[in-house]
Amino acid sequence: MKYRILIFSVLVIFSSCDRDRNTPGWSYFPDMEESQAYETWSKNPYFEGNKMMVGPVEGTVATHEHAYQFVKTPEDELRAASLENPLADEFNQEHAELLYNRFCIVCHGPDGNGQGHLFTSGKYPIQPASYLNERAMNKTDGQLFHNIRAGFGVMGPYGFMMPVEDSWQLVNYIRHLQKEQD
Numbered sequence: 001m002k003y004r005i006l007i008f009s010v011l012v013i014f015s016s017c018d019r020d021r022n023t024p025g026w027s028y029f030p031d032m033e034e035s036q037a038y039e040t041w042s043k044n045p046y047f048e049g050n051k052m053m054v055g056p057v058e059g060t061v062a063t064h065e066h067a068y069q070f071v072k073t074p075e076d077e078l079r080a081a082s083l084e085n086p087l088a089d090e091f092n093q094e095h096a097e098l099l100y101n102r103f104c105i106v107c108h109g110p111d112g113n114g115q116g117h118l119f120t121s122g123k124y125p126i127q128p129a130s131y132l133n134e135r136a137m138n139k140t141d142g143q144l145f146h147n148i149r150a151g152f153g154v155m156g157p158y159g160f161m162m163p164v165e166d167s168w169q170l171v172n173y174i175r176h177l178q179k180e181q182d
């Protein structure tokens with residue numbers, strides 16, 4: 001009897017070994033292997049509205065984002081006016097110029113006078129604001145920051161494209177252009 005059990009066990013053990021790596025062999029309990037996954041854009045009956053992609057919980061901010069409570073209105077620009085520029089003494093000209101050339105130069109031009117290529121070539125019909133005009137000169141760093149993060153008039157918002165620190169560096173760059181042209 002003992003021998004029979006031993007022979008049976010050896011047979012089971014050896015029959016479990018498979019030299020062919022391309023076949024997974026038999027599976028006795030497949031439930032764990034085949035979990036039911038949902039495609040990103042598919043319906044999911046377990047979630048609210050049957051949507052697989054649920055938005056962030058209301059009132060929460062992802063760790064890589066910063067909460068900016070102001071929107072593109074003149075009232076909010078005034079509210080943002082008192083925001084302190086934390087990088088006022090840490091102007092990184094090289095980095096700021098890179099950002100400016102990437103995001104702003106097409107419209108505002110290399111000198112910040114609003115004569116960017118997009119406008120002078122006639123492709124963009126609205127004259128971009130010059131940083132050298134009185135309005136921009138008289139704005140606080142907080143207001144300029146607001147214009148970049150939330151947009152201004154016909155100009156769209158750029159806040160969602162860059163970290164907060166980069167927007168402050170762009171404010172510093174506008175100040176730098178204003179001093180240069182003064």
Ligand code: HEC
Pocket residue numbers: 100103104105106107108118124126127128129130131133135136139144147148152153154155158170
């Ligand atoms: C597609 C063109 C375009 C781009 C790109 C653009 N702007 Fe503007 N910007 C404008 C226009 C047009 C205005 C004026 C809007 C108005 O008067 O309604 C403006 C206004 C502004 C103002 C307000 C100035 C004032 O006189 O009050 C600031 C500050 C500014 N832009 C900064 C930037 C910065 C920094 C970038 C890059 C991150 C940028 N803009 C990218 C078109 C652009």
